Amino acid sequence: MTEHHSNPYLPELATVTRVIEETPNIKSFQVVLNDPAKMKKFFFEPGQVGQVSVFGVGESTFVINSPPTRMDFLQFSVMKAGEVTAALHELAEGEQIGVRAPLGNWFPYKSMKGKNILFVGGGIGLAPLRTLILFMLDNRSDYADITILYGARTSLDLCYKQDLKEWAARSDVKLIQTIDAEYPGWTGKIGMVPNVLKEIAPSAENAVAVTCGPPIMIKFTLQALSQLKFTDDQILTTLEKRMKCGIGICGRCNIGDKYVCKDGPVFSLAQLKDIPSEL
Amino acid sequence: MAHSGFIPKDNLNSVIEALSKKARLFVPVEEGDLVLFKPFAAGQTMCFSRPANLPPKAVIFPQSDVLFDFNLKKDMENLKKVEVELKENLDFPSTIIVGCRPCDAQGFRIYDRVYLEAGATDPYYKGRREKTTIITLTCNAPSPGCFCTSVGRGPADEDGSDLLMTELPKGYYLEAVTDKGEAVLKELGLADGSAYREEAEKAQESAAKAVRKPFASLEKTPEKLIGLFDDQQFWEAEAAKCISCGACTYLCPTCYCFNITDEQAGSRGERIRSWDACMFAHFTLEASGHNPRPSKAQRLKNRVGHKFSYYPTRYKGVTACCGCGRCIRYCPVSVDISEIVAHVQGAQG
Numbered sequence: 001m002t003e004h005h006s007n008p009y010l011p012e013l014a015t016v017t018r019v020i021e022e023t024p025n026i027k028s029f030q031v032v033l034n035d036p037a038k039m040k041k042f043f044f045e046p047g048q049v050g051q052v053s054v055f056g057v058g059e060s061t062f063v064i065n066s067p068p069t070r071m072d073f074l075q076f077s078v079m080k081a082g083e084v085t086a087a088l089h090e091l092a093e094g095e096q097i098g099v100r101a102p103l104g105n106w107f108p109y110k111s112m113k114g115k116n117i118l119f120v121g122g123g124i125g126l127a128p129l130r131t132l133i134l135f136m137l138d139n140r141s142d143y144a145d146i147t148i149l150y151g152a153r154t155s156l157d158l159c160y161k162q163d164l165k166e167w168a169a170r171s172d173v174k175l176i177q178t179i180d181a182e183y184p185g186w187t188g189k190i191g192m193v194p195n196v197l198k199e200i201a202p203s204a205e206n207a208v209a210v211t212c213g214p215p216i217m218i219k220f221t222l223q224a225l226s227q228l229k230f231t232d233d234q235i236l237t238t239l240e241k242r243m244k245c246g247i248g249i250c251g252r253c254n255i256g257d258k259y260v261c262k263d264g265p266v267f268s269l270a271q272l273k274d275i276p277s278e279l
Numbered sequence: 280m281a282h283s284g285f286i287p288k289d290n291l292n293s294v295i296e297a298l299s300k301k302a303r304l305f306v307p308v309e310e311g312d313l314v315l316f317k318p319f320a321a322g323q324t325m326c327f328s329r330p331a332n333l334p335p336k337a338v339i340f341p342q343s344d345v346l347f348d349f350n351l352k353k354d355m356e357n358l359k360k361v362e363v364e365l366k367e368n369l370d371f372p373s374t375i376i377v378g379c380r381p382c383d384a385q386g387f388r389i390y391d392r393v394y395l396e397a398g399a400t401d402p403y404y405k406g407r408r409e410k411t412t413i414i415t416l417t418c419n420a421p422s423p424g425c426f427c428t429s430v431g432r433g434p435a436d437e438d439g440s441d442l443l444m445t446e447l448p449k450g451y452y453l454e455a456v457t458d459k460g461e462a463v464l465k466e467l468g469l470a471d472g473s474a475y476r477e478e479a480e481k482a483q484e485s486a487a488k489a490v491r492k493p494f495a496s497l498e499k500t501p502e503k504l505i506g507l508f509d510d511q512q513f514w515e516a517e518a519a520k521c522i523s524c525g526a527c528t529y530l531c532p533t534c535y536c537f538n539i540t541d542e543q544a545g546s547r548g549e550r551i552r553s554w555d556a557c558m559f560a561h562f563t564l565e566a567s568g569h570n571p572r573p574s575k576a577q578r579l580k581n582r583v584g585h586k587f588s589y590y591p592t593r594y595k596g597v598t599a600c601c602g603c604g605r606c607i608r609y610c611p612v613s614v615d616i617s618e619i620v621a622h623v624q625g626a627q628g
Binding site for chain 1: 290291325346347349351359360361362363365367369371392397398399400401402403409418440505533535537538539540541543548550552555562564565566567569571577581588589590592593628
């Protein structure tokens, strides 16, 4: 927790400045802290999360998916699933929310310098990857090849369509998009993310893979990466758990002796193999 | 600590009454069949002869605690705009707990590492903890289910207490553990108790010998638990009787998990934290419907794992169980955590 407040449970008040409809059930919210001094001082690392409140309904955890290199606002993407996310989906521009952030650890972007970076995302799982992708694009010379493999069930379920358009147009990024099954108007790849990953077969040499998506996609992506000779140290992922306090106190998001809200959400596969299998 | 005092038996009530004038005072009070920590009031029947059914954890970590109030205020110039006002209350009264047991006091030490020392400081816990003086009654005989000596503690351990009180035939021998305890001794102006020290030590030693030992030592238990993590059969057998009622966690002086929820009426509301328990299915249920611990066997494994493996791994070998035995005494179906630990130690995992 940064020093922005001495009471870690007390959210900063923030205003929703823009709502973007990403997919039929995912919206992104751009928010600005109400206190301009705090907004100016706000600092986070790519991959860190925040607790977002709708007062009267409660809090839920979301990754800050805008990068720290673009601090005009903080962006959270929300898939409608429970009470808090449903309440967030009702919000309009100008409305007030609470934000407790930044929380948790982050992608080890410093040790990734000079390496080829492979992003493998599925559905809303592109959210944490987006932070790091934009961060790396804003520091492009620090990294070698950047490959992004992104898939969703249908073309309607692909998030961040504006980003995808921009990344597709860049010569220094290789973007591969796929959807699970044929869909009217889709001209990209068709197939599950792990299968497409095997097909494009990126080299593991001097590479780091960062993956996030639904558990089943992650499971088969890890197998595919292993077949491609990525070692456990070369694979990073972010975990999701039901979190409440966000500061390692409430005891809710543990896997063995690790707390996802504090020791995570970013883990290497090597770290994950060291903790009990309770995902 | 050098400073000690003595309270003759007949004077105990007047000493407690004097303490109640100095701070908010919690004492173990008989309520029907139960003994519960309640704010002191004249005429109550206090009970020091057996440990309270519930530890005094709620004095410092209330079962339901308001983190802050919120007020949604409509802007009359622009009716679509709603301002939010947040108000926290971090002002806590001076408090004294009298008559908890060493296991209960140690519970707060288990909390201290998580709530104060591990990184983020919990201001609500910190405020109450600092303002509370704990006067502990050492146990002169174990209660059914107790196993404090097996978890490296004992019926006269001072960790977590400010003042230790030992019952002797003629009265109570008091020994200060901390400066806070010493200050209480001074304020009460008690007679020097050093003449009773030896007698008190003897009583404490004999109590320690009487505590049952369901298992010998906890060495290797954290690793053994991890080794048994994927042994579904083992955990299903241990959890067969469990009815997921969560009583064990609510009675436990060392369980500290909580939930945070909002309550709202009209434009005003509160964000509240409430005790919650890893024995409940909803505890880890995610909004997506995924639940990493859908079965009671997985949940019991987490409870035992947290106390005897995960917490000790995080905090230099300290076991997050004080051996008070309440979860054993009051479990409606007699699940016995000390038996489970003994099974873990004996398992070929």
